[in-house]
Amino acid sequence: MNTISPAVADAFHLLRIDLYDHLDEAEYLAEKSQEWSEQDRETARALIPDLVVVIRGLLLEHGAHPSGVCRICASAWPCPVVTTIHELVKDPDRQFVTLVERTHSDG
Numbered sequence: 289m290n291t292i293s294p295a296v297a298d299a300f301h302l303l304r305i306d307l308y309d310h311l312d313e314a315e316y317l318a319e320k321s322q323e324w325s326e327q328d329r330e331t332a333r334a335l336i337p338d339l340v341v342v343i344r345g346l347l348l349e350h351g352a353h354p355s356g357v358c359r360i361c362a363s364a365w366p367c368p369v370v371t372t373i374h375e376l377v378k379d380p381d382r383q384f385v386t387l388v389e390r391t392h393s394d395g
């Protein structure tokens with residue numbers, strides 16, 4: 289088994305912290321207790337498609353190879369990344385499901 293050097297481990301740690309910082313800021317906007325400013329609304333409107341781009345990007349990258357394995361993970365498709373995205377997007381307690389149900393019942 290390969291072990292990474294302490295310097296690389298530190299770099300991975302900093303990368304994780306940086307990415308989580310960006311996600312935390314997006315979450316803080318949604319959980320802001322004060323009334324949203326116009327800038328908050330504009331940021332949220334832009335942030336939703338940005339978050340969808342992130343999810344779509346993962347799904348695209350982790351698409352199935354004709355052989356039936358993930359192009360990135362080489363795991364049987366759906367790979368763990370796609371399975372996790374599926375669980376989170378299809379979770380009935382999340383707004384993805386509520387939004388789709390509402391959209392289909394309106395039409």
Ligand SMILES: [Zn+2]
Pocket residue numbers: 349350358359360361362363367368369370
């Ligand atoms: Zn994969």
